[in-house]
Amino acid sequence: xxxxxxxxxxxxxxxxxxxxxxxxxxxxxxxxxxxxxxxxxxxxxxxxxxxxxxxxxxxxxxxxxxxxxxxxxxxxxxxxxxxxxxxxxxxxxxxxxxxxxxxxxxxxxxxxxxx
Amino acid sequence: xxxxxxxxxxxxxxxxxxxxxxxxxxxxxxxxxxxxxxxxxxxxxxxxxxxxxxxxxxxxxxxxxxxxxxxxxxxxxxxxxxxxxxxxxxxxxxxxxxxxxxxxxxxxxxxxxxxxxxxxxxxxxxxxxxxxxxxxxxxxxxxxxxxxxxxxxxxxxxxxxxxxxxxxxxxxxxxxxxxxxxxxxxxxxxxxxxxxxxxxxxxxxxxxxxxxxxxxxxxxxxxxxxxxxxxxxxxxxxxxxxxxxxxxxxxxxxxxxxxxxxxxxxxxxxxxx
Ligand SMILES: Nc1nc2c(ncn2[C@@H]2O[C@H](COP(=O)(O)OP(=O)(O)OP(=O)(O)O)[C@@H](O)[C@H]2O)c(=O)[nH]1
Ligand SMILES: [Mg+2]
Ligand SMILES: [Zn+2]
Numbered sequence: 001x002x003x004x005x006x007x008x009x010x011x012x013x014x015x016x017x018x019x020x021x022x023x024x025x026x027x028x029x030x031x032x033x034x035x036x037x038x039x040x041x042x043x044x045x046x047x048x049x050x051x052x053x054x055x056x057x058x059x060x061x062x063x064x065x066x067x068x069x070x071x072x073x074x075x076x077x078x079x080x081x082x083x084x085x086x087x088x089x090x091x092x093x094x095x096x097x098x099x100x101x102x103x104x105x106x107x108x109x110x111x112x113x114x115x
Numbered sequence: 116x117x118x119x120x121x122x123x124x125x126x127x128x129x130x131x132x133x134x135x136x137x138x139x140x141x142x143x144x145x146x147x148x149x150x151x152x153x154x155x156x157x158x159x160x161x162x163x164x165x166x167x168x169x170x171x172x173x174x175x176x177x178x179x180x181x182x183x184x185x186x187x188x189x190x191x192x193x194x195x196x197x198x199x200x201x202x203x204x205x206x207x208x209x210x211x212x213x214x215x216x217x218x219x220x221x222x223x224x225x226x227x228x229x230x231x232x233x234x235x236x237x238x239x240x241x242x243x244x245x246x247x248x249x250x251x252x253x254x255x256x257x258x259x260x261x262x263x264x265x266x267x268x269x270x271x272x273x274x275x276x277x278x279x280x281x282x283x284x285x286x287x288x289x290x291x292x293x294x295x296x297x298x299x300x301x302x303x304x305x306x307x308x309x310x311x312x313x314x315x316x317x318x319x320x321x322x323x324x325x326x327x328x329x330x331x332x333x334x335x336x337x338x339x340x341x342x343x344x345x346x347x348x349x350x351x352x353x354x355x356x357x358x359x360x361x362x363x364x365x366x367x368x369x370x371x372x373x374x375x376x377x378x379x380x381x382x383x384x385x386x387x388x
Pocket of ligand 2: 217218219245290
């Protein structure tokens with residue numbers, strides 16, 4: 001389950017930022033997760049508690065913001081929201097559109113408390 | 116807690132084993148949340164192109180970060196890639212479901228490349244069975260046991276390659292952990308990703324595991340000797356895979372009979388400058 005190492009990386013990024021800013025506690029971590037990023041939300045939430053145990057992240061909530069999959073047809077330039085990666089273009093049937101969003105896996109911000 | 120040294124590392128510990136050393140002495144690594152190796156670089160994309168100082172922006176107690184979660188791996192992968200390019204090493208990342216034939220393909224590939232310097236990195240959760248097979252086939256090999264981890268990452272490859280210390284102009288074959296999901300996300304710095312699919316797996320795999328087929332350059336369709344006994348429709352499989360990745364190339368072979376290996380060896384030689 002790669003969500004464990006993904007969550008581990010999120011924790012490292014959050015902890016380092018908190019320490020560099022002299023924060024006493026992290027209350028939440030906001031992460032953008034693209035619809036086609038290749039991770040399972042439930043698995044990330046499952047791994048979250050263990051990743052933060054005994055650190056400034058203890059008890060912090062993981063806020064996952066889903067970014068929808070948006071693609072642009074390379075043939076007719078139509079922008080659309082496919083259900084599955086690489087559904088054909090609804091206007092011209094072309095395949096292999098360009099991905100505009102939906103692959104994100106990004107730590108956006110943390111909320112901290114100062115002592 | 117770590118089985119090898121009892122250091123209390125949480126689950127992500129992995130180990131490197133060289134089967135050529137009879138005592139199976141291994142280097143042992145942990146990434147735990149108390150070390151801070153990750154480079155403190157924050158990428159901010161600003162379409163308006165204005166100058167930006169790398170300080171965090173405060174909004175009350177909210178600290179903006181905007182860092183890609185895979186950034187650490189991607190930076191290390193870029194470093195690996197630079198190393199391979201500088202030494203003119205062709206590095207291939209072989210991915211597949213468990214049992215599609217990665218190790219068997221590697222064994223026969225070694226036998227078909229006489230005179231070529233080939234190094235192998237084996238990734239499995241446990242055991243040195245695959246590395247022992249490659250060692251028996253005569254190539255320098257490092258086994259990475261990922262423990263609970265389900266994929267190789269760029270840091271593991273960097274460590275393994277440092278141990279192998281490959282010659283210039285050589286070939287590095289990396290067998291990833293058998294898994295069609297997780298290895299897709301982790302760039303190792305390889306020039307090409309090769310997905311192996313065996314005819315016993317069913318044609319629908321590309322639709323079920325699109326990330327893996329999307330990120331691959333070449334697909335080896337293995338175990339073609341079994342085609343008479345299974346319902347696998349090769350053209351249907353290729354159509355599905357091309358729907359996910361129109362530029363994916365396909366080669367059909369059997370690691371049992373050696374049929375089709377000529378084209379695969381030719382593909383490797385073509386890619387190696
Ligand atoms: N009939 C047939 N069997 C094959 C072929 N290639 C591999 N096998 C068999 O398939 C089984 C698995 O092969 P491996 O090479 O160990 O597969 P793998 O992908 O390395 O497996 P993991 O490392 O466990 O993920 C073995 O019993 C092989 O002998 C082939 O082309 N034809
Ligand atoms: Mg194997
Ligand atoms: Zn279109």
